[in-house]
Amino acid sequence: MTSHRLLRRCLLAALSATLVASAATGVARAEPSDVAAAAVTFSDTFDGAAGSAVNSSRWTLETGDNVNNHERQYYTSGTNNAALDGQGHLVITAKKENPANYQCWYGTCQYTSARLNTSGKFSAQYGHVEARMKIPRGQGMWPAFWMLGTDIGSVGWPNSGEIDVMENVGFEPSTVHGTLHGPGYSGSAGVGAGYSLPGGQAFADAFHTFAVDWAPNSIKWSVDGVVYQTRTPADVSGKTWAFNKPFFLILNLAVGGYWPGDPNSSTAFPAQLVVDSVTVTTGDAPTGGAIRGLAGKCVDVAAANSANGTPVQLYDCNGTSAQNWTVGSDGTIRALGKCLDVTGGGTADGTTVQLYDCNGTAAQKWAVSSANDIVNPQANKCLDVTGNSSANGTRLQIWTCSGGANQKWTVG
The missing domain is CATH 2.60.120.200 (Jelly Rolls)
Structure with a gap:
């Protein structure tokens, strides 16, 4: 057995899945960052x-x-x-x-x-x-x-x-x-x-x-x-x-x-x-941690409020539970025991996102791509920082995927 093959045998046990798909057009390459727990x-x-x-x-x-x-x-x-x-x-x-x-x-x-x-x-x-x-x-x-x-x-x-x-x-x-x-x-x-x-x-x-x-x-x-x-x-x-x-x-x-x-x-x-x-x-073991985006700021639950309908926004990263998200194999992204949700199940550009009870609907399904997009497949749109503004409190929304910096996210 060659050394290459022995190395591959060892790596197979450590390999993990990208349980997601890119909505970006063109050819992408799966990077090591795709390999999560x-x-x-x-x-x-x-x-x-x-x-x-x-x-x-x-x-x-x-x-x-x-x-x-x-x-x-x-x-x-x-x-x-x-x-x-x-x-x-x-x-x-x-x-x-x-x-x-x-x-x-x-x-x-x-x-x-x-x-x-x-x-x-x-x-x-x-x-x-x-x-x-x-x-x-x-x-x-x-x-x-x-x-x-x-x-x-x-x-x-x-x-x-x-x-x-x-x-x-x-x-x-x-x-x-x-x-x-x-x-x-x-x-x-x-x-x-x-x-x-x-x-x-x-x-x-x-x-x-x-x-x-x-x-x-x-x-x-x-x-x-x-x-x-x-x-x-x-x-x-x-x-x-x-x-x-x-x-x-x-x-x-x-x-x-x-x-x-x-x-x-x-x-x-x-x-x-x-x-x-x-x-x-x-992806039986979900990834967890902060989700960082525009200007290095974090996806945040406003005022750490777990009530249904609480806005999800961009904010300075602070390590609190309002910014601790888990990305599960079921396609959900969760914080404070609830799910990242597209308001009203909307699919139009500009539909805001919120925190809501996890309910298994398509409004709460997300795909984290190797191109660092977070996509709602139902709408085929990307998680987006409204107006490309990095100000604290800027509301997050879904928008047609453009490849812009306001749609790029690093998970964990």
Whole structure:
């Protein structure tokens, strides 16, 4: 095992989640300040003897074909298509073979591969979900790391929701995709975006880290720490946002299908998806402390009054309980036992914020981004210092995110 890999093993235990998403446009980078107190709830670094099976307490191997996407492979159990390599990797191998006369939707199967999931063994609701992988190359290859709602057995797909952390189709060697599927926006109508490596580099040439940071009403995607898209309920055009509930994990390597097309004479087999690690961290331990903004002043509850409707303002930092905020995994920001709240649940520019009994509404959900914005996803607007004034007592409000200094905050 290399020293790099040993270091990564140690760091995985300390990694934490950014349970939030940036509303800022353009590309952002996840910085070390994003790593707050959190709990590693799932971690598999695939250590074990070469040729051994994946840990069955974490993963289930699915079997069969997939007519829905017109994929060509038959997913097998055992270690023929999914095994550890003895060097700390899970290797999912697609082969051009049919050793057991498997039958597929199109007749006798031409390929075998593997698909693993954590259904019934692990699920999460919100957190930082990542996999470090090296994907295969070749026409017709379709590797993916994704999630499905745990209620799929009762509500079906796409009502269950689907979060595609990473998909690649072989004819796009430099590009991966992150997509949401839900009721009314599934299949080719899914909501997502692609991310391409610079200079025509191919994802098959090196390991890369693919991740989502998932919070209430907010999901952001990144590759190697570079955030390339953020999605909120505003992106599903009034349809149901199906992502505020538990999901389980899936890893697979498909061959062929509607999207990637079938392999051709240029496609080399066997093809391998090499998985270095899969980790999920959640924000079970909230961050706490002052929230500093314009001119180094603090977010403050006026007169330290815990009554409902008390204004939240900018004020000299003084270390009192009126300025001691906790940012929880439920998307709330709390002080004096109550929640930071958008007055009246408003979404318009200039709507003030206040302290109010915590009630679970969207008016009390916030996302703290790596760009140092504090966003109310319902309004898709930023916490803002009214009039860009740093005077003590200046009321805080929500306003269209502009990137200005009066919308930048340091938490803790």
